[in-house]
Amino acid sequence: xxxxxxxxxxxxxxxxxxxxxxxxxxxxxxxxxxxxxxxxxxxxxxxxxxxxxxxxxxxxxxxxxxxxxxxxxxxxxxxxxxxxxxxxxxxxxxxxxxxxxxxxxxxxxxxxxxxxxxxxxxxxxxxxxxxxxxxxxxxxxxxxxxxxxxxxxxxxxxxxxxxxxxxxxxxxxxxxxxxxxxxxxxxxxxxxxxxxxxxxxxxxxxxxxxxxxxxxxxxxxxxxxxxxxxxxxxxxxxxxxxxxxxxxxxxxxxxxxxxxxxxxxxxxxxxxxxxxxxxxxxxxxxxx
Numbered sequence: 001x002x003x004x005x006x007x008x009x010x011x012x013x014x015x016x017x018x019x020x021x022x023x024x025x026x027x028x029x030x031x032x033x034x035x036x037x038x039x040x041x042x043x044x045x046x047x048x049x050x051x052x053x054x055x056x057x058x059x060x061x062x063x064x065x066x067x068x069x070x071x072x073x074x075x076x077x078x079x080x081x082x083x084x085x086x087x088x089x090x091x092x093x094x095x096x097x098x099x100x101x102x103x104x105x106x107x108x109x110x111x112x113x114x115x116x117x118x119x120x121x122x123x124x125x126x127x128x129x130x131x132x133x134x135x136x137x138x139x140x141x142x143x144x145x146x147x148x149x150x151x152x153x154x155x156x157x158x159x160x161x162x163x164x165x166x167x168x169x170x171x172x173x174x175x176x177x178x179x180x181x182x183x184x185x186x187x188x189x190x191x192x193x194x195x196x197x198x199x200x201x202x203x204x205x206x207x208x209x210x211x212x213x214x215x216x217x218x219x220x221x222x223x224x225x226x227x228x229x230x231x232x233x234x235x236x237x238x239x240x241x242x243x244x245x246x247x248x249x250x251x252x253x254x255x256x257x258x259x260x261x262x263x264x265x266x267x268x269x270x271x272x273x274x275x276x277x278x279x280x281x282x283x284x285x286x287x288x
Contacts, residue, residue: 005259008273008282020248020270021286023226027052028217028247030208030232031063031073033255034276038179041080042254044277049082051280055287059088060217062230064171064187064207064237066093066144067115090216092170092207093118096142097125099206104166107139113157113190114144114170132156137165143194143202144170145187154190162198171207173237177255208232209240214247231279233257239269250279 010017029035035045052059061073061084068076070086077084093114100107111130112119119129122142130138132153141160161167169191176184187207195201207213214230217223225246232238233255242249251262251269254276262272273279 005253005272005274007278008271009262010271011268012270017271017282018286020226021283024229024248024283025057025227026217026221026223026229027057027059027283028062028214028228028230029059029276030230030234030238030255031061032065033177033233034231034238034252035061035082036080037177037255040179041082042275044275046081048275048277048280051277051284055284057283058221061089062208062213062217063090064092064145064173065176066091066096066118066170066187066207067147069117069121070094072117090213092213093121093144095210095213095216096144096168096170096206097122097127099168099204099212100127100140101125104140107166109137109139110142111138111140111157111160112142112144113146113149113153114142115146115148118144134159140166140168142168142170143187143191145173145176146190147184149190154193158194158197161194161200167200167202169202169205171237172205172209173207173234175256177233208234208237209244211241211245214241214245218245218247229279229283231276235262235265235269242270252276252279 070089073089074084074086109128109130130136169187172188173186174188176186178184229248229250230238230242231250233252239249239251249269250271252273252275
């Protein structure tokens with residue numbers, strides 16, 4: 001079993017790897033655990049993004065974390081020294097709003113477990129939030145990663161799940177990466193709690209590995225599947241999204257996933273890199 005990695009590993013041959021990397025025109029980047037950890041930007045992130053720009057490769061930021069609005073994420077990136085536009089950031093909150101409007105056009109009243117920033121984004125999109133009251137029945141239940149979670153509201157969400165109304169989860173992540181000595185319980189774990197209490201799972205989970213977020217990028221920029229790479233620190237979300245969308249999956253070891261987990265994965269990620277900078281070097285060298 002390999003226990004260390006200096007740059008990258010891949011189950012592909014060198015020729016196959018170069019061909020796959022040479023086709024890439026756009027890199028979809030996970031955020032926490034990939035370009036930063038918690039509140040700290042990785043020292044290699046700016047060099048990596050500049051190398052993509054120099055090579056004419058576009059990039060977007062895709063996150064399963066809906067706790068912040070698009071505006072908040074743009075501001076967070078700017079405070080870290082990364083200039084990003086709202087069009088370059090796509091969160092599961094926005095993806096959930098898009099899904100509801102497309103698939104539940106009559107749904108207007110929602111019971112949402114989410115942060116104030118996320119709830120404000122839903123209100124701006126035209127939705128009304130229902131109260132923690134059994135007489136105030138919502139059209140849909142939405143459960144998200146909620147760092148402001150209140151126990152009584154959690155119990156109300158379980159109640160609505162038990163009553164059979166439409167139930168949507170923003171993302172499947174069990175934990176959120178952090179640079180602090182704590183485990184941040186994420187949406188997937190919250191949904192498991194509701195399942196153990198009610199016997200019901202979400203009707204749909206919107207975020208990665210659901211490929212729709214990545215397909216939106218392909219449609220937006222007119223890209224073929226093999227012209228897009230999805231890069232992130234999780235096999236079960238980031239790499240799985242790439243596989244489900246037909247894109248190139250790239251695992252980085254700067255966040256949640258260990259090398260041992262990557263090596264034991266079946267199938268293994270097409271590329272496992274130490275970090276995004278090492279993946280960037282692969283992209284650049286494939287064009288030489």
